[in-house]
Amino acid sequence: MKLTVKRNGFSLLTAVLIVLVLLVSACSNSSGNGKTNVNQTVEGKGDTEKKGDTEKKGEKKVLKVAFFQGGFGDSWFKELKTQFEAKHENVTVELEGDPGIMEKMGPRFESGANLPDVAFLTNTNWQMWAARGFLSDLTDVYEGQGLDGVTIKESLNDAARQYALYQDKAYIIPWSDGLLGMAYNKGMFEENGWKVPSTWKEFAVLAEQIKAKGIAPIVYPGKVVGYWDFVVKPMMVQAGGSEFLEKLLNVDSPDVYGDPARLAALQQFEAIFKNKWTLKGSEALNHTEAQMEFVNGKAAMIPNGNWLESEMKASTPEGFRMAMMPVPAVDNAKEKDVFFSMVGDITVVPAKAKEQELAKEFIIFASSKEMNRKFTELTGNFRPFNYSLEGLKVSEFSQSVMDIMQNNKPFTFNTNNPMFIKMKMYPSGDAYGNIVFGSKTAEQQYNDDLKFAKDKWEEYKKEVGMK
Template sequence: MNTQPPKFSRRSLLRATAVAAFAVSGSGLLAACASADGDTDAGSAKGKASATNPFGIDESAALDVVVFKGGYSDDYAKFDEKLYAKKYPKAKISHSGITEVQTELQPRFVAGNPPDVIDNSGAKKIAMGTLVADGQLAELSDLLKAPSADDQDTTVADTILPGALDAATFDGKVMGLPYVFTVNGFWYSQTLFDKHGWTWPTTWYGLTELAAKIKKAGIAPFAYGGTTAPDYFFSPLMALAAKQGGVDVIKAIDNLEANAWQAEPVKAAAAAIAGLASSGYFLKGSEGLDHTQAQTAWVQGKAALYHSGSFIENEMKAITPDGFDMVFGPVPPLSADGALPQSALHATAGEIYVVPAKAKNVRGGKEFLRIMLSKKAASNFTETTHALTVVKGATGDKDFGSTALGSVLKAVTAAGDDLFAFRFTTWYADLLTTLKSEIANLLAGRIDASEFLSKMQAKADAVAADSSITKFKI
């Protein structure tokens, strides 16, 4: 399976950045309408193929688009729909912006009437592993081989950052399009830091010293959303483990290897996160907040640091005070002599778009994705959301006046090839469910690091031993 952590080359990254869940547990809930062949467009509306219509779509066929309306909202998708409508004016396009993908779309999958293209994202997305195991998704090799929307002599695949498709690749088949290049780390107000003379640390010990200063100043060092997104704080745990022991530590967890959760770098990382709780560094009541409430408390100055992906600026732009000057800080390593440098980043290609195999207009769904991968669409996304896409060369060196985007560009440039990601949360719904509950317990101080790791190992072992669960490997 080609799902290695992203291997973006330094050159492509510099060029791109300078230019550029609760889920169904198991596969039985969708199996009733599973396609016998998930990579065919049979049954989809069909027209005549041409150089400008490589999939042979029916130009008058309706297109049903469903987008997760989360941190990036859904205005960017409406822009892309206008591009589609301009090219195919006879096509009626329906648009739905939703927040609970699984809840709203599972009945449509079961009924055999899914949308033509879906942004399968958010806390309540449908697990990709479930969709793939049930044959629900159209395979996208023909999309990648098709000419790009910008240049007939360049394939779609050549416009996408190397490694960006890994999160949606199963047993060598690309089953979805991760659209957004997301960097994960801590976020803070540069204005607040300047006021107190604080600087971003280069070691975890330095971060704990900073947390003590922040607490002394009468501000909670960290906030988190305990009811909806406690797993946001699992990212720094894995970042600490990877920086200490290398990406093989993550690979072992993804591959459900025996005792992977008991590796020394993972133990040290879990202990470090538990130490934040035992030191009283979390905003009181965080365990009872959802992520929006926690983020609101953060931008209101009740907490100094919040861990999240680079979607955070757009998600909070409506209430972030003027002069906040949001900036990004990479997770500091446990030690200066770890396997990866301080600048290494947990970076993922996410916001995965899929085309259901049983959709009425599979070809139109793929064409919509091809249009999304045009520079015009990608540039609009970054300008309106201040987040990067997987499209090379999309936005020049513009930060569009965003301190957040500017700081991300600098961080990615500094990281170079030192990027890593984990996949098990996408592959195994049951393991993600356990992670959400147990990381919440760890952050609230209800369990210690040892108990957290034991519970995660036990669940991973159970998943590994369950023959009814389709397994994937890096």
């Protein structure tokens, strides 16, 4: 009897303990709605372990971002820093803005010391850096999914897409773009009922109308005669098309300098001076002085780029309205709807950078539509991606630039071909200066270029190491 009681007491105590354990277990595993989630203990443990691992992996990191401190300022980079850090709580973005960064990056690549993780640089012969192993391969970024559901490759414009490649790999992602061409006094045009010319025949009629008003059709910076590239190069591409441009930049024969497209563009350029369509005294002006004459209404048009408005902001009279126009098409143009793209500035990740993957993530973030729009909003300039300005407060001038960029085919003269670099655009000398000052006609310049290219072909081939 005693033994039986003892056994029954033990059994009762055991039962009570079991019930208590079950109740405690149920309470600890109870979900917020009072129900017990049988999977919660396992899942909770897994989440805790995962969070711990993430914290270990997500240790505090510093991403070093270097950039050229120039015309775009630093507001966009500060915005990138703020937004990227907000999305990456363990990351601090350390900005290095430097106007002289281009002179410093070469030595830094050479030594491997004091390297940024990602750098936004200006146009350079970056292919040499790639060939020497200084740059990380960004093909996975270029071809990988971006933040907007498409690849960066797909979101870039044609000129930028091609520019990113070297030996079929992407070592850079272009980061800025713009337009080189002709700006015009929009207020003056509207006041006089003048239409923007789409061809040089229409331009000729317009120029005479402008002259009749006592205004010069065009002012240009004679001391920086290279600004005429912004007009003449588009005319060459119009006349010869993309096929001609590819042949010229590849320059595998001197005969390309005898292409009729070159003569057509130079002759149209010559017509500007034969017909006295320029402001008298332009040959003595630098670029700032020429731009001052333009905003002061002394001339209706000026060869220039999309930086014109911001560069002249402090000097532009109140109420002055300017816009960019497509370069008028030459006669019998093969491709009318083209524009001279400024793409050339590059984003790179040094091969020896510490935070490789984080740097790539930063580039992808910077290439999103949101940050592209923010770039235009903050700087008044443009990115080489397809995006809209709708809803942004941008100037009439900026909108005209974007309209041209989105409705015309971009081209550039970027090339790493050693023969073209050696021969140059005009092998026999300064075509614009020769034609402007009358030392050569357009046809003489054209013939001299072809002759020079043929005479020097074999010599230059040996110098640049071509077989």
